[in-house]
Amino acid sequence: MKRYLASALAVTTMLTTPALADDAALREAAKEYFEAIPMNAPALPSGEAITREKVDLGAMLFFDPRMSKSGLFSCQSCHNVGLGGVDGLETSVGHGWQAGPRNAPTMLNAVFNIAQFWDGRAADLAEQAKGPVQAGVEMNNTPEQVVATLTSMPGYVDAFKASFPGEEDPVTFDNFAKAIEAFEATLITPNSKFDQFLMGQDGAMDEQEKRGLQAFIDTGCVSCHSGINFGGNGYYPFGLIEKPGADILPEGDRGRFAVTETADDEYVFRAAPLRNIAITAPYFHSGKVWDLKVAVDIMAESQLGEKLDEGTIDDITAFLGTLTGEQPQVVHPTFPVSTATTPKPAP
Ligand code: HEM
Ligand code: HEM
Incomplete structure (x- = not known):
């Protein structure tokens, strides 16, 4: 029976x-x-080299809230490395507590996408990284202010020199984006x-x-x-x-x-x-x-x-x-200390 x-x-x-x-x-x-x-970071489509120095600098820039006008928001605010690379909100909240128009996609494995954003409007991660810093509803900063902030701290100036050897004036907004791109390329699962x-x-x-x-x-x-x-x-x-x-x-x-x-x-x-x-x-x-x-x-x-x-x-x-992979283990960086010339956070 x-x-x-x-x-x-x-x-x-x-x-x-x-x-x-x-x-x-x-x-x-x-x-x-x-x-x-793959188990290791892929080559960047731009051909930019991924070096230890650049990745470490990119991690600092990714986590540092002083890259925003208010001193409150970093990339990590909306792309939390410990939360699968998202903020878990319907749409992201940024400068001045404003809710943005879209949900934050994860930056994990984003290096493999043919273009960035829900509508693909940025060609690659370096181009993408320049967007949120300037977006009014995200970090609301300007490239000039970001460069002024970075230049005010010897620790950052040294890190840019080590990451972009041979460049006369390495602390630029372009290099800010390139370092973040190199760091993000390591965020694979x-x-x-x-x-x-x-x-x-x-x-x-x-x-x-x-x-x-x-x-x-x-x-x-x-x-x-x-x-x-x-x-x-x-x-x-x-x-x-x-x-x-x-x-x-x-x-x-x-x-x-x-x-x-x-x-x-x-x-x-x-x-x-x-x-x-x-x-x-x-x-x-x-x-x-x-x-x-x-x-x-x-x-x-x-x-x-x-x-x-x-x-x-x-x-x-x-x-x-089954598509959840091993999450990147990132040590939260210690940032260079602000100096008297570091622009003050503003509302
Ligand atoms: C999109 C990285 C800051 C919210 C993205 C994407 C990446 C990224 C790689 C595209 C992912 C994809 O298309 O699959 C970064 C970096 C930042 C940063 C490097 C710092 C420089 C922020 C902040 C917020 C935010 C502070 C929230 C206030 C969003 C949203 C999108 C997005 C809403 C989708 C936008 C759209 O498709 O129109 N980010 N992000 N991001 N991020 Fe960020
Ligand atoms: C989004 C699964 C078929 C195009 C999504 C999302 C999931 C998903 C879970 C949400 C992703 C997120 O929020 O991050 C599936 C499954 C499918 C399927 C299980 C089969 C049953 C398709 C097909 C197409 C497509 C056939 C193209 C014709 C898209 C697009 C989005 C998307 C364009 C983004 C939607 C948006 O703007 O919010 N899919 N998908 N999918 N899928 Fe699919």
Whole structure:
């Protein structure tokens, strides 16, 4: 009787669960779309060298709130290294306690994206780093003031000299951005369960996670979320098949339209990178969705016109959890001390 029950259960499971390709076949299928994150920082697309000195300087600049006008906000305020690189807010809060228009994406693995920001308006991390310092709702500073702040502290001047040897006047806003770029290139999260599976370890993912991977491929998520970062490499209308309501996709933010001013780019956004997605809620550029399962459900309907059943949503969500990699262990830097000539924080 027991045996009968067991085999009946097995048949029921087979009927309700789509057949899984074996591990080797699933791995081969996955390799067509995805790549593992390397263990070490990749070369920068700009060709700029990544040196120890530059990375250390970049870390100081990333964490130092004196780079903002108020002396309160640093990159770390909104891209918390201990929180998966995000602030966990619907939209970020910056200078003067103003809420910005968009959710902060993680800077972890951002070096692998073809362009930065939800709309891809910055070509690379160095160009990107110049934005938030000057943005009124973020750090509200000016390049001149940043350079004046840095020049006022011998510790910073020495660090710039060591990072950019041979340059006559190394304390520049361009070099500020280059040092941050070098630091950010080290903020990668290798060795996730998925990467271990991709590299040959069958046991790294459990059955549900493997079913989720298969469903992620079969449902068509891979058509936009592929490559090393599961996204960050192409632009698509949010609402390709069915436009989500204004509660999820606020009408005022028309995405790449603001960059290209082309009608075709209305509500077009960069396919969001999905590495570490399980630890970077809330979701979408509006930050309106807190539950990853709900985000998966919305994506399937809006981008693919598919109404997924609950089991498949659970499986895909479990699979997305395998994209959480080893988080960078960063020692909080000690900053050079302010001097009499360091510009004072201002409201
Ligand atoms: C976007 C780094 C400061 C909020 C980004 C991205 C990076 C980054 C790399 C793009 C990630 C991607 O597209 O996947 C930095 C650095 C900063 C800094 C290096 C310091 C110089 C801040 C601050 C805030 C903030 C202080 C909050 C007040 C945001 C938001 C976005 C963003 C909201 C998305 C903006 C959009 O797409 O329009 N940041 N960030 N960032 N960051 Fe920062
Ligand atoms: C965003 C998953 C299919 C394009 C997202 C996000 C998730 C996700 C979780 C939120 C990322 C974040 O907030 O950081 C999925 C899943 C899919 C799927 C599970 C399959 C069921 C697609 C397809 C496309 C696409 C087929 C392209 C046609 C995008 C875009 C965004 C995004 C453009 C950014 C949306 C925004 O501006 O907020 N996806 N996706 N996705 N996905 Fe997908």
